[in-house]
Amino acid sequence: MRSRNLIAGVGLLCAGALGLPSSANAGGGPGDAGLLFLRQGIGAREAAMGGTGVASTEGAAAAYWNPSRLAFAEAGTSFLVQQQSWLGSFDYTAASLAHHGTFGVVGLTFAGFFADKIDRYGNDMVGIPEGTFSPYDLAFGGSYSRAFSEEFALGAQVKLAYEKIDIYSGSLLLFDLFATWDLRHLPGVTLGVSATNLGGQMTINQEPFDPPKAVAVGGAWSPRSGSLADRLTVAGDLTFVNDGGEKGHLGAEVKVVPELALRAGYKLNYDNQGLTAGAGIRYNAFGLGYAYEDVGDDALDPGHRVSLEFYF
Numbered sequence: 001m002r003s004r005n006l007i008a009g010v011g012l013l014c015a016g017a018l019g020l021p022s023s024a025n026a027g028g029g030p031g032d033a034g035l036l037f038l039r040q041g042i043g044a045r046e047a048a049m050g051g052t053g054v055a056s057t058e059g060a061a062a063a064y065w066n067p068s069r070l071a072f073a074e075a076g077t078s079f080l081v082q083q084q085s086w087l088g089s090f091d092y093t094a095a096s097l098a099h100h101g102t103f104g105v106v107g108l109t110f111a112g113f114f115a116d117k118i119d120r121y122g123n124d125m126v127g128i129p130e131g132t133f134s135p136y137d138l139a140f141g142g143s144y145s146r147a148f149s150e151e152f153a154l155g156a157q158v159k160l161a162y163e164k165i166d167i168y169s170g171s172l173l174l175f176d177l178f179a180t181w182d183l184r185h186l187p188g189v190t191l192g193v194s195a196t197n198l199g200g201q202m203t204i205n206q207e208p209f210d211p212p213k214a215v216a217v218g219g220a221w222s223p224r225s226g227s228l229a230d231r232l233t234v235a236g237d238l239t240f241v242n243d244g245g246e247k248g249h250l251g252a253e254v255k256v257v258p259e260l261a262l263r264a265g266y267k268l269n270y271d272n273q274g275l276t277a278g279a280g281i282r283y284n285a286f287g288l289g290y291a292y293e294d295v296g297d298d299a300l301d302p303g304h305r306v307s308l309e310f311y312f
Contacts, residue, residue, distance in 0.1 A: 033243035034209040035161050035172075037113035037137045038197055041065070042094045043080060044289030044307040048278025049235060049251025050265020054218030055180070055192035056235035056251070059287070059309055063096040063107030063143060066192045068155035068180040070098055070105045071147035082307035089116045092305075104146035105155065113137040133166040145178065153180045161211065165204060172202040174211055187224040193217050213242040218249075231255040245269055251276070259283055263291075272296050278305075285311045 043061030046053035053065030060080035062069045077099040084092040094111040117132040138161070145155030155178035162171045175198045181191040194216045201208040218237035223229050237249040251265030265276040278291035286309070293303035 032210065033212040033241075034202060035137060035139075035163060035197070035211050037092065037111065038139060038161065038174075039212050039214070040084070040086075040092050040094075040111070040113070042082060042096050042109065042111065042307075044082060044278055044291040044305045045253070045261075045263065045280055046251075047084075047291035047293060047303075047305050048263035048265065048276050048280075048289070049233075049249075049253055050267055050276050051249040052218060052220075052235040052237045052251040052265060054194050054216045054237050055190045056218065056220035056233055059311070060096045060098045060107075061307075061309075063098045063109050063141075063157075064094075066155070066178045066180060066194055067098060067105050067107040067143045067157065068145040068147075068153040068178045069190070069192060070100050070107075071145050071153035071155075071180065072182045073100060075100045075102070077312040078309055079312075080307055080309040082305060084303060084305040085301070086303050090114065104144060107141075107143035107145070107155075107157070109139070109141040109143075109157075109159065111137075111139045135163075135165045137164075138162045141176075143176070143178075151182050151184055153182075154178065155180075161202070163202065163204060168205040170202045170204040172199060172211060174199040188222045190220045191218070192220075210242060215240045228254075270296075272300065287311070 041047055041051060041053065042064035046057055046061055046065060057065035057069055060078040079097045081095045086092055091114045097108045099106045113136060115135045117134050139159055141157050141159030143155055143157035145153055147153040157176035159174050160171060161174055163169060176194065176196045179193045183189045183191065197211040197213045199211055201210055216237050216239040218235065220233060220235040222233045231254060233253045235251050239247040241247065246269060248268030249265065251263065253261050253263045255261045259282055261280045263278045263280065267273045272295045273293065274296050275294040276291060278289065280287060280289040289307045291305040295302055
């Protein structure tokens with residue numbers, strides 16, 4: 001069974017990799033992919049932990065990061081809403097829902113990325129503005145996951161992305177694939193893999209561009225015995241993208257008390273991102289999280305993300 005699970009996971013990774021350009025191909029550099037808001041993530045916990053989540057995500061945020069992770073969690077439903085201010089000019093609003101029942105895990109996601117008003121000019125791009133417009137992006141997704149053994153689970157998501165820039169707009173259907181290994185012979189160790197934003201090109205104003213395809217592999221460890229049992233989580237993700245070099249993500253969470261968690265992380269190989277930090281409060285069926293995301297540039301405002309989560 002384990003060998004078949006490994007083959008299935010490798011197959012998933014290869015399927016995602018087929019959607020990424022090799023380093024030898026032209027047009028695989030920064031700026032070649034659009035719809036980059038799809039990489040912003042959902043959940044203050046994951047953001048505060050350096051953008052890790054493929055193997056460490058929890059609750060409703062897993063509907064974005066890796067819904068197959070919830071196949072080994074307790075049955076139930078969680079709902080999350082979040083608001084993020086980004087670079088002082090953008091608002092990122094998202095919501096996700098995950099339900100784990102006897103039939104598997106069902107997830108729903110929504111993301112909206114909204115820019116401040118921009119002046120509209122004529123073809124010469126000079127003179128008096130002819131008005132203003134506000135670009136925005138939207139995405140709606142639905143996923144299903146289930147466990148195929150005590151250690152292995154698979155998931156898939158279909159989502160519709162929409163972008164509007166002034167009078168121009170476009171839409172695109174995208175697909176995500178996920179896998180999780182909960183290693184029983186290594187208690188507390190979880191491995192995850194995702195292949196996201198797979199699909200064709202979107203065209204706006206007769207200009208085609210690729211979506212932000214990515215393959216991510218991650219690992220997480222939470223001790224099952226000792227003084228840190230169920231209190232510490234250490235995670236790391238490595239992401240391969242179709243518009244630049246590999247990205248690294250490191251993060252950790254410590255529960256000072258069961259109701260209060262402190263989090264920190266770091267993003268590697270980013271031009272303007274690095275340190276992250278935050279905290280989370282959980283009281284009965286209610287959770288509140290905050291994340292700070294440094295952008296490494298004094299001229300740009302850092303990211304602030306707040307999320308509310310409800311458990312049923």
